[in-house]
Amino acid sequence: MKSEYNKDIYIRHFKEADIPALLNLIAQIASSEDLTKIAHIQFSNELASPDHEGSRFVATLDGLVVGTMGCARGPIPSSQALWADWLIVDSDYQRCGIASLLYSEIEKYAFERGKRYLCLDIGNIDKERAAYLFHLNNGFQIIGQLPDYWCDYEHLNIMAKFLTSRK
Ligand SMILES: CC(C)(COP(=O)(O)OP(=O)(O)OC[C@H]1O[C@@H](n2cnc3c(N)ncnc32)[C@H](O)[C@@H]1OP(=O)(O)O)[C@@H](O)C(=O)NCCC(=O)NCCS
Numbered sequence: 001m002k003s004e005y006n007k008d009i010y011i012r013h014f015k016e017a018d019i020p021a022l023l024n025l026i027a028q029i030a031s032s033e034d035l036t037k038i039a040h041i042q043f044s045n046e047l048a049s050p051d052h053e054g055s056r057f058v059a060t061l062d063g064l065v066v067g068t069m070g071c072a073r074g075p076i077p078s079s080q081a082l083w084a085d086w087l088i089v090d091s092d093y094q095r096c097g098i099a100s101l102l103y104s105e106i107e108k109y110a111f112e113r114g115k116r117y118l119c120l121d122i123g124n125i126d127k128e129r130a131a132y133l134f135h136l137n138n139g140f141q142i143i144g145q146l147p148d149y150w151c152d153y154e155h156l157n158i159m160a161k162f163l164t165s166r167k
Pocket of ligand 1 (some may be wrong): 135
């Protein structure tokens with residue numbers, strides 16, 4: 001699958017017309033909350049704020065949006081860090097290297113702006129094994145955990161990567 005697709009995948013900044021496709025991807029994340037509503041508000045605010053610090057990318061294959069990821073100042077803003085968010089790859093196109101390509105762009109973006117760290121709240125590492133293993137294999141470490149932070153058995157897990165060079 002990897003060799004079939006990865007040379008044809010194109011990464012670019014997202015634009016307003018991508019929002020429905022991004023929300024379709026986000027709808028693939030199982031959650032008791034309506035994540036699409038939260039994401040729609042966030043994406044619209046980003047596009048409407050010229051001084052927004054951060055960026056959002058989409059991965060396309062034959063013009064179809066198959067993955068997305070963004071970064072922003074996040075919940076604990078610092079001049080040294082950006083927080084990654086809304087990483088999702090269409091379930092039909094996973095394990096083709098798409099998330100790795102998106103991360104390369106995000107890391108390059110953060111490094112070029114003098115950031116030392118890329119951080120994220122990885123969520124439940126027992127349920128989200130793919131996300132956890134993906135980040136471990138991409139140089140992230142768990143640097144903080146608060147058990148039952150969100151609710152019973154839903155821990156806060158913060159992962160971070162020290163950015164040493166452009167990817
Ligand atoms: C996590 C996710 C983004 C990975 O996207 P992807 O495009 O499939 O990832 P890549 O193909 O770039 O994977 C790179 C490496 O990460 C690891 N990895 C990715 N998915 C994995 C899985 N399901 N199991 C084990 N390792 C995995 C592997 O080391 C993989 O390399 P390999 O395929 O050569 O073995 C994708 O599974 C996804 O969208 N999951 C649902 C949403 C989600 O959990 N988002 C993250 C929120 S923090």
